[in-house]
Amino acid sequence: MTTLTAEALRAGYGPRTILSDLDLTVPPGAITAIVGANACGKSTLLRCLARLLRPTAGQVVLDGRSVRQTPPRELARRLGLLPQSPIAPDGITVADLVSHGRHPHQGMLSRWSRADDMAVASALEATQTADLAERDVDELSGGQRQRVWIAMALAQETDILLLDEPTTFLDIAHQIEILDLLIDLNRGRGTTIVMVLHDLNLAARYADHLVAILRGRVHAAGSPDSVLTESMVEQVFGLRCHVMTDPTSGQPMMLPLCRHRTASNFPNEEAMS
């Protein structure tokens, strides 16, 4: 099992420091969701883990070796990333896009092999996009397109897959479809998944391990039951809420309290402030 940890990570853009002394251990074989308020450093953390951003201090360690000392191609065979808004070249077909996932497996001289075809076919099947293989990526719906990008990352055949808000811009049905797909991949292939998610309730429902980030540090990490609490939501998001067990999943869920439309058995936000 591949292990991924961040040690005393400090990172930012230019003079602005976003992450400071952040420690994180990604549990192997599990689904980790990273949550936090806007601009708390969630995406910055993911970019550091994927080596897209160089930390100013500390390091990211993959299997006991700093990712900066791992050759890029070798790293790309073990750690995949789906960025928030990847670019599909004009008129590229689904099969061609997914084939790009094989890039780190090909050397300067080695030719495309049957193993590459098999990896692409398997990624298409796993994401149920095989029947779209000949279509242009431009023509697909948002949900289909996201599945195709996930297929590309799967064709990369990495032990760890990082996803930056994989459900943004999708309607609720497609959000569920994508998250279900990620669980399938985690269970079926044993892929370790780390994703940044906006929706706390979906994060608590789908993740085995929940990480809440506050001002560039890990505020709480652990099982959704232990992390998703009323006090955590108040500290991390500045939002008062009520946490209960989601009757459909048995996972914790949170219901935000607002200034209006509050039932009499809950404290009204206005009355408290």
Place this chain on the structure above:
Amino acid sequence: MIVHTETTAWIAALRGARRKARLRLVGVIMALLAIGIGLTLVTGPTMTTPSELMRVLAGHDVPGASFAVRELRLPRATLSILTGMSFGLGGVIFQTLLRNPLASPDIIGISAGSSAAAVFAIVVLGWSGAAVSVTAIIAGLAVALLIYLLAWRDGVSGARLILIGIGLSAMLDSMIAFVLSRAPAWTMQDALRWLTGSVNGATLDEALPVFLSLAVFGGLLLARRGNLEAMRLGDDTAAALGVPLAREKVLAVMSAVGLIAVATAVSGPVAFVAFLSGPIAKRIAGPGRSPLIPAALIGALLMLLGDYTGQHLLAGRYPVGVVTGALGAPYLIFLIIRSNRAEREP
């Protein structure tokens, strides 16, 4: 992993069909090139018959044909093809890296920079040969760096880079005109070469540096095309796929500038060949991979046919750059109008 035999076979078949179509396309362009070469070699004030041409090429002395073919037409065809390939490949690399057909080196001033340096080295310093090529490459890289630095503001936006490049290009063009106007014994013919590009008076000696630059820079670019393809998916995705971005970008830009600069040092900045080749190649090759080899071949075809048209098909004789300029200008206007409209849409 579950083996999906049927899907695997289908994926392999799709890839095979694509490969065949690409090879067929390259074959068709090569056939057109062969026709263009044949036409260039036989056409002149006195036409050479195909049988005479064969005998000349086989090394025999044919009175009235040998000199024209060997000393005039063959160097002209060779230089047209080599510079055309350099312009086509260099152009499509820039257009692919910057994801914009307007980002061609002849639009954003890199050709003009190389041309200005070459004309300065030749006219003012009296240099020739490799020294001129090297000067042209250095000037091309300097202009590329200057555009990049001027366009930098929290990252580089394609539109800003292109506008700055167009401005620099105009400045460099006026420098070329200035140098030429100060050179007393300079003929109209030479002036036209440095203003619009020409293969008049080509010799096989001139073709050698262009051939070497194509072999080195072109070979380097083709060997690294996998990385170039991955970079089309955006910087983040490419990095996640294991492409060392900084190194690959520098290598690709330097190779493309090298191709453009060496060709420009010989034929002048032949108008719009770099700009037109990529989009034409993409149109006929269809989407999919970036059409590097088709673009190089289309560049050669544009040079060869442009020169043939300028020499033999129009009333009067024009250098190749006049013909390709007339072809490229409407397309440039079309692209600018379209990008302007696209920006205004919400």
